[in-house]
Amino acid sequence: xxxxxxxxxxxxxxxxxxxxxxxxxxxxxxxxxxxxxxxxxxxxxxxxxxxxxxxxxxxxxxxxxxxxxxxxxxxxxxxxxxxxxxxxxxxxxxxxxxxxxxxxxxxxxxxxxxxxxxxxxxxxxxxxxxxxxxxxxxxxxxxxx
Numbered sequence: 001x002x003x004x005x006x007x008x009x010x011x012x013x014x015x016x017x018x019x020x021x022x023x024x025x026x027x028x029x030x031x032x033x034x035x036x037x038x039x040x041x042x043x044x045x046x047x048x049x050x051x052x053x054x055x056x057x058x059x060x061x062x063x064x065x066x067x068x069x070x071x072x073x074x075x076x077x078x079x080x081x082x083x084x085x086x087x088x089x090x091x092x093x094x095x096x097x098x099x100x101x102x103x104x105x106x107x108x109x110x111x112x113x114x115x116x117x118x119x120x121x122x123x124x125x126x127x128x129x130x131x132x133x134x135x136x137x138x139x140x141x142x143x144x145x
Contacts, residue, residue, distance in 0.1 A: 003032040009067040031063040
């Protein structure tokens, strides 16, 4: 293996601040890795329990210290399985869960215009009239007469 790729391992520390509120501190380390394609057995067994595996990385055992988050190829991933193989560790990674995972429209283009419309310019109205009035009818009145 050539060790031509890198990933960032992220460990999180939780410590109380001066007021006793727990604060999260990230400790990031960039390490060399080898990527592997996800095998069919691994992919199908994880898919059956609802986990979408996206990558497998091999690291040197001395580089891995139990981190659970990995930044690899522009994506935040979570460590799902850790396999120790002599001097190496193989990490099976999945997409990191977030609040946006529950929203099926997250990341999609909006289908409705997002700019506010001016009164009288809504679809189906003529310029110079208020919505709900007929052309030639005064706003708020029953007619001109």
